[in-house]
Amino acid sequence: MADVWQSSMDHAVAVARKAGEMVRGALKDDRTVMTKSSAVDLVTQTDQKVEQLIIQSVKEKFPTHRFIGEESVAAGESCNLTDDPTWIIDPIDGTTNFVHAFPFVAVSIGFSVNKQVEFGVVYSCLEDKMFTARRGRGAFCNGEPLQVSEQTDALVTHLTCVFRVRGAGTAAINMCLVASGCAEAYYEIGIHVWDVAAGSLIVSEAGGVLLDVDGGDVDLMSRRIVAANNRTIAERIVKEIESFTLQRDDAPLQS
Numbered sequence: 577m578a579d580v581w582q583s584s585m586d587h588a589v590a591v592a593r594k595a596g597e598m599v600r601g602a603l604k605d606d607r608t609v610m611t612k613s614s615a616v617d618l619v620t621q622t623d624q625k626v627e628q629l630i631i632q633s634v635k636e637k638f639p640t641h642r643f644i645g646e647e648s649v650a651a652g653e654s655c656n657l658t659d660d661p662t663w664i665i666d667p668i669d670g671t672t673n674f675v676h677a678f679p680f681v682a683v684s685i686g687f688s689v690n691k692q693v694e695f696g697v698v699y700s701c702l703e704d705k706m707f708t709a710r711r712g713r714g715a716f717c718n719g720e721p722l723q724v725s726e727q728t729d730a731l732v733t734h735l736t737c738v739f740r741v742r743g744a745g746t747a748a749i750n751m752c753l754v755a756s757g758c759a760e761a762y763y764e765i766g767i768h769v770w771d772v773a774a775g776s777l778i779v780s781e782a783g784g785v786l787l788d789v790d791g792g793d794v795d796l797m798s799r800r801i802v803a804a805n806n807r808t809i810a811e812r813i814v815k816e817i818e819s820f821t822l823q824r825d826d827a828p829l830q831s
């Protein structure tokens with residue numbers, strides 16, 4: 577049966593590649609850094625230009641679709657997920673890495689309909705790795721199928737004291753490492769929906785498990801996530817985490 581979202585997904589892959597070219601080009605230029613919510617929340621003109629590039633090109637092709645983009649939200653746009661087809665965009669996931677030319681920098685595009693992620697595209701642009709997933713149809717890296725690891729002993733991306741730990745500095749790539757079988761798990765409290773919308777589908781389509789840090793179902797607006805190769809490891813991580821609650825991404829704006 578024809579896939580109604582295939583042309584949107586093809587467009588996402590094409591525009592992510594273009595965005596990656598922009599990011600690679602910008603690495604050769606001066607990278608002027610600004611801050612957003614705190615001294616460690618960085619943004620560059622490249623983040624803003626890449627988001628404009630993606631949104632503009634999607635608007636031309638799919639004028640009725642909606643957007644949640646990191647830099648648009650930072651500029652005051654709302655962050656509410658509706659049932660409408662919605663592009664959830666992190667133009668550069670790993671801005672700190674980008675500023676330092678640390679080679680893990682991703683363009684992340686998730687696409688949801690009826691609040692369900694239909695496809696995810698994460699382009700690790702300095703590695704030239706294009707991760708894709710379509711709901712119900714598997715996850716791929718540069719066209720090769722992805723499968724989570726079968727290990728029962730965990731290598732974890734991000735913070736924890738009981739497992740062996742690595743971190744790429746980008747939620748999107750950390751999740752693709754789990755999907756690729758290079759790490760068994762990733763967890764984080766403090767991410768935003770644009771960091772994980774695409775990566776979450778890539779993990780689940782590669783056979784992985786997603787949980788909230790309290791062990792319930794994952795909620796992409798809650799700013800908390802555990803992604804693992806299997807339920808046993810996900811639940812072990814849930815047991816170890818001292819969880820806390822942050823203001824949700826879709827909390828009403830303060831006036």
Ligand SMILES: O=P(O)(O)OC[C@@]1(O)O[C@H](CO)[C@@H](O)[C@@H]1O
Pocket residue numbers: 618646666668669670671672745746747748764766767768771
């Ligand atoms: O602001 P950016 O670069 O889009 O994203 C910030 C980020 O890279 O920082 C954290 C690193 O662990 C992750 O939560 C998240 O993906």
Ligand SMILES: [Mg+2]
Pocket residue numbers: 666668669670770771
């Ligand atoms: Mg990000």
Ligand SMILES: [Mg+2]
Pocket residue numbers: 623646666667668669670671
């Ligand atoms: Mg970003």
